Amino acid sequence: MKKLYFVMALLIVASMILTACGAGAPSAEDCTKEEVFCVGLVTDVGKINDKSFNQSAWEGVQKSQADGVADVVQFIETADAKDYAKNIAQFGDAGYDVIVTVGFGLGEATDAAAATYPNVRFIGVDQFQAETVAGVSGLNFPEDNAGFLVGALAAAMSESHKIGAVCGTDVVPPVWRFGEGYKAGAAYADGMNGTTTEVFVVYHSDVGFDKTFTDPEWGAQTAKSMMDQGADAIFGCGGLTGNGAVTAAAQAGAYGIGVDTDQYLTLPEAAPRMLSSAMKLITPGVADLIAATKDGSIADGNVFGAAGYAPFHDLDSEVPAEVKAMMEEINTGLLDGSIKTNVPPVKP
Amino acid sequence: MQSEKQSNSLTRQVIQSISDASLVPFLAILTAVVVGGVIIAFVGGDPLLAYRGLIQGSFGSTKALSETAVWATPYIFAGLAVALAFKGGLFNIGAEGQLAVGAVASSLIGYALPEWLGYDLPAIIHLPLAIIFGILMGGLWAGIVGWLKAYTGGHEVINTIMMNYIALNTTSFLLNGVMKDRSPTNVIARTPLIADSARIPPLFEGLRVHWGFILALLVAFLIWWLLNKTTLGFQIRTVGLNPDAAKYAGINVKRIIILTMVLSGMLAGMAGTIEVTGLNYRHELGFSIGYGYDAIAIALLGKSHPLGVVLSAFLFAAMRNGATRMQFLTQMPVDLISMLQAFILLFVAADAIVRYIYRIKSKGERVVLTRGWGG
Numbered sequence: 001m002k003k004l005y006f007v008m009a010l011l012i013v014a015s016m017i018l019t020a021c022g023a024g025a026p027s028a029e030d031c032t033k034e035e036v037f038c039v040g041l042v043t044d045v046g047k048i049n050d051k052s053f054n055q056s057a058w059e060g061v062q063k064s065q066a067d068g069v070a071d072v073v074q075f076i077e078t079a080d081a082k083d084y085a086k087n088i089a090q091f092g093d094a095g096y097d098v099i100v101t102v103g104f105g106l107g108e109a110t111d112a113a114a115a116t117y118p119n120v121r122f123i124g125v126d127q128f129q130a131e132t133v134a135g136v137s138g139l140n141f142p143e144d145n146a147g148f149l150v151g152a153l154a155a156a157m158s159e160s161h162k163i164g165a166v167c168g169t170d171v172v173p174p175v176w177r178f179g180e181g182y183k184a185g186a187a188y189a190d191g192m193n194g195t196t197t198e199v200f201v202v203y204h205s206d207v208g209f210d211k212t213f214t215d216p217e218w219g220a221q222t223a224k225s226m227m228d229q230g231a232d233a234i235f236g237c238g239g240l241t242g243n244g245a246v247t248a249a250a251q252a253g254a255y256g257i258g259v260d261t262d263q264y265l266t267l268p269e270a271a272p273r274m275l276s277s278a279m280k281l282i283t284p285g286v287a288d289l290i291a292a293t294k295d296g297s298i299a300d301g302n303v304f305g306a307a308g309y310a311p312f313h314d315l316d317s318e319v320p321a322e323v324k325a326m327m328e329e330i331n332t333g334l335l336d337g338s339i340k341t342n343v344p345p346v347k348p
Numbered sequence: 349m350q351s352e353k354q355s356n357s358l359t360r361q362v363i364q365s366i367s368d369a370s371l372v373p374f375l376a377i378l379t380a381v382v383v384g385g386v387i388i389a390f391v392g393g394d395p396l397l398a399y400r401g402l403i404q405g406s407f408g409s410t411k412a413l414s415e416t417a418v419w420a421t422p423y424i425f426a427g428l429a430v431a432l433a434f435k436g437g438l439f440n441i442g443a444e445g446q447l448a449v450g451a452v453a454s455s456l457i458g459y460a461l462p463e464w465l466g467y468d469l470p471a472i473i474h475l476p477l478a479i480i481f482g483i484l485m486g487g488l489w490a491g492i493v494g495w496l497k498a499y500t501g502g503h504e505v506i507n508t509i510m511m512n513y514i515a516l517n518t519t520s521f522l523l524n525g526v527m528k529d530r531s532p533t534n535v536i537a538r539t540p541l542i543a544d545s546a547r548i549p550p551l552f553e554g555l556r557v558h559w560g561f562i563l564a565l566l567v568a569f570l571i572w573w574l575l576n577k578t579t580l581g582f583q584i585r586t587v588g589l590n591p592d593a594a595k596y597a598g599i600n601v602k603r604i605i606i607l608t609m610v611l612s613g614m615l616a617g618m619a620g621t622i623e624v625t626g627l628n629y630r631h632e633l634g635f636s637i638g639y640g641y642d643a644i645a646i647a648l649l650g651k652s653h654p655l656g657v658v659l660s661a662f663l664f665a666a667m668r669n670g671a672t673r674m675q676f677l678t679q680m681p682v683d684l685i686s687m688l689q690a691f692i693l694l695f696v697a698a699d700a701i702v703r704y705i706y707r708i709k710s711k712g713e714r715v716v717l718t719r720g721w722g723g
């Protein structure tokens with residue numbers, strides 16, 4: 001028994017000492033006060049550091065704190081889809097002013113919570129609002145612009161003047177807009193540079209939803225057949241299928257182009273040949289909407305963030321200065337509206 | 349006099365056996381909490397605040413209590429499923445798949461039956477149909493493994509794992525295909541919402557805890573009764589302890605093996621069914637992940653006794669539920685909860701560690717959880 005007490009005492013003392021060294025927790029208890037502006041974020045089933053949507057959205061929340069907009073910021077990771085409502089309620093009950101929910105999966109729970117907490121502003125990242133719900137702003141992104149940017153980049157960088165895109169099913173509107181934007185962007189760059197680029201865009205529409213985004217083998221095969229036809233830049237848009245295509249392209253020495261977030265960080269096998277990624281700029285989008293909530297200018301319904309392209313990373317030295325200048329010019333044009341992709345919201 | 353003395357010593361024996369049985373799990377939990385606290389402190393968190401959050405989040409308010417019960421409901425069913433199989437000497441790793449099959453089956457009845465019939469059913473018919481169909485499919489799914497074990501000797505551990513793959517991939521196929529919610533904006537692999545008539549009503553207005561929770565407690569009692577007060581239960585336990593002896597005693601061992609798996613699968617199917625009809629009102633790929641594996645832990649911690657299963661289901665439910673609050677207060681990752689659970693299990697499974705730390709002498713027979721390979 002003596003040994004037992006000794007062990008217990010040792011553990012307790014150890015935990016006390018270590019506690020004293022630990023950092024104090026941020027206080028969420030003041031959020032019921034009107035003057036304290038609090039922002040909470042609920043992830044989709046996944047981690048806060050997923051190098052994808054969850055992380056980008058959380059960085060947006062952190063940015064709003066760094067900018068002095070939000071006083072208290074906090075996140076909750078969802079472990080099970082049935083906890084969406086509970087996790088949102090955690091912030092709602094604590095008197096938070098803004099609750100950011102990340103991903104389409106939380107759409108229904110977000111709409112329901114908006115009715116329960118009428119004083120809270122909900123920002124639904126990637127939640128397209130088919131109907132406007134009071135208190136909910138859906139943050140969406142112009143995928144066609146993102147596709148346009150990387151399409152122009154691929155066309156400008158291609159030496160064979162043949163580029164490809166391997167996408168998921170075109171039944172999903174955002175995927176279709178990525179692909180069509182890519183074509184339009186390549187055509188625009190051709191117009192600027194006086195080149196003629198052949199663009200192969202293949203949608204994986206021949207299989208069901210269970211397969212279309214999770215078929216890296218098919219993605220790799222399709223990318224290879226495009227490269228056999230001479231393509232030297234491959235844009236992968238469509239989950240694991242696209243990742244398979246990008247990885248195959250990179251391993252064959254062609255340029256790979258990622259989607260949604262900067263995939264240089266998430267696809268290490270493809271990173272050395274990762275030219276760029278068609279990005280949804282979630283971080284500034286979230287931060288802007290939080291700021292708009294504070295100054296009262298935010299609206300219900302769909303809000304559109306900006307698209308962008310990821311840094312060139314390892315290939316930065318390979319990209320000529322005039323291509324970099326062209327990309328800046330196109331990006332500015334898309335942002336101020338002087339350049340249009342002319343891609344409709346859904347496939348006609 | 350004689351009989352009084354006997355009953356006295358019997359009472360004492362019962363108390364003794366309960367405290368014996370719960371001593372190691374209790375100390376295992378305590379040790380895990382202390383070790384977990386040290387780890388929290390080590391990564392720069394505040395263990396007291398973390399545990400305060402855990403308790404607040406699981407028991408601190410009516411809402412928290414309700415959510416703990418919500419988590420406990422499928423855990424009790426699935427835990428009983430694994431425990432019952434253990435009693436019969438079978439290791440059912442397939443609760444995960446049986447649960448998914450049950451969930452898919454009852455959501456199908458829940459949303460599609462009124463469409464097929466062309467008219468709405470009253471809840472008194474529709475709800476039991478949805479639940480029973482889910483239970484039966486779970487039982488069938490596990491029964492296949494029982495049959496293979498009884499007649500071909502195929503080991504249930506391997507076969508339940510394989511059946512999990514089949515079940516989960518079939519679920520994914522159905523939820524992305526014919527059973528997918530066809531509403532225009534939906535991109536998620538999920539079924540449509542089930543009809544109101546197939547939903548279990550909540551126990552209290554405004555809280556998510558539903559009558560399925562009461563049902564879970566009743567079923568736990570029923571399983572205790574079945575195992576300890578019926579011939580079938582005796583046969584199951586006998587086969588579990590020694591199938592050869594059971595055979596010589598005239599028990600149809602093959603029949604009991606199949607029956608045990610079917611009953612186990614029915615309980616696991618019930619766990620899936622109850623989540624669909626009582627809580628989520630649909631099945632979705634993101635729902636109920638890992639409950640079948642948590643159930644193994646729950647059955648082990650509860651020493652395969654129905655009351656033990658209910659208690660350990662509550663412990664796991666409280667940890668899962670309180671994790672949100674814990675994370676809210678400390679920003680510690682939710683993985684910590686999984687780690688804590690793993691520690692508890694480690695100390696329960698390797699009870700020699702606990703016995704060594706606390707200097708407890710081992711006494712009495714070992715609990716037979718499952719027979720070895722090819723047993």
